[in-house]
Amino acid sequence: MSDLPSSPVSCKSPRVTIVGAGRVGSTLAQRIAEKNLADVVLLDIVEGMPQGLALDLLEARGLELHNRQISGTNNYADTANSNIVVITAGFPRKPGMSRDDLLKINAKIVVEAAKNAIAHSPHAIFIVVTNPLDVMTYLTWQVTGLPRNQIMGMAGVLDSARFETFIALELGVLPADVKAMVLGSHGDLMVPLARYATVNGIPITELLDAEKIEQLVQRTRNGGAEIVELMHTGGAFFAPASATSLMVESILLNQSRLLPVAAYLQGEYGLNDVVIGVPCRLGCGGVESILELTLNDTEKAALQTSANSVSNNIKRAQEILSNIGDW
């Protein structure tokens, strides 16, 4: 083949680094590559594992009809100049544990991952997945020093997809026709907004009685634990990877989707200096705006309770990190 002069159009592919090549991380790599969104770098502390996963995914490229580069590494230098860094590194919970029980063990891992990743990709947008989600997202914002639009956590898209699934199962309708928003923290105090849930525009309050809606709300709050209890070893990863890839897609393709995202608040919803799930417009700038929905008194109180719990856990995490001299 003979080379012709290069084109003025950039052929550079966007690059997404995934720190933590476990179940969520590796499934996310597959989703991003197979949706043809970006090249992917998988990084893990376990030697050989991300390299092996990357090779396996590369060997599927011809079959899945895409040509994205996928590499595995144990070295942050190989993640340089990523457009997006997703942090999934850390431990998943076991049956009987809450997500907050992971705070101590995962805080150190996430802080280290964020510091190392930003050193090589100073302009990246960070999406945090590791639990407890809202606290880990706050720590990432704090240690990277990035503006708040570049830091976000994935939880609301997943929790909303679960709420939508349970509504669709109850009504026997197509899940894609159900639209719902779950705000607040990613834990037992999350705030599913039943009042705003619809089936193709029809409020679910017209289709289901209050007792049934409350059952679906409770199942949503317990959605992660339901899977952890069934699986015994680790938690959900297919739907979490789909939810994260949706956020990656909205950013890379500048889609401006309005999604529930864990964001750093500065007065929105009357909340300050806390990360919590709120409706955000996601585009190439990351969190481009935060929508302040009108909430009734019950919803407002639930969001405040959720935020108070996250704030207390942020303080706990900061104390733990200063005690181990990692702050």
Ligand SMILES: NC(=O)C1=CN([C@@H]2O[C@H](COP(=O)(O)OP(=O)(O)OC[C@H]3O[C@@H](n4cnc5c(N)ncnc54)[C@H](O)[C@@H]3O)[C@@H](O)[C@H]2O)C=CC1
């Ligand atoms: N935000 C959400 O909605 C969801 C959050 N999660 C959370 O995501 C995290 C990952 O879950 P899974 O993938 O199922 O766990 P996993 O155990 O399959 O994978 C975690 C990976 O992190 C790696 N790791 C540990 N320390 C590291 C470090 N210092 N640097 C780089 N990599 C490191 C491990 O070697 C492992 O491969 C957990 O904390 C889990 O609770 C999971 C599902 C949904």
Ligand SMILES: O=C([O-])CC(=O)C(=O)O
């Ligand atoms: O429940 C867990 O531990 C994992 C998670 O956050 C979820 O699936 O929502």
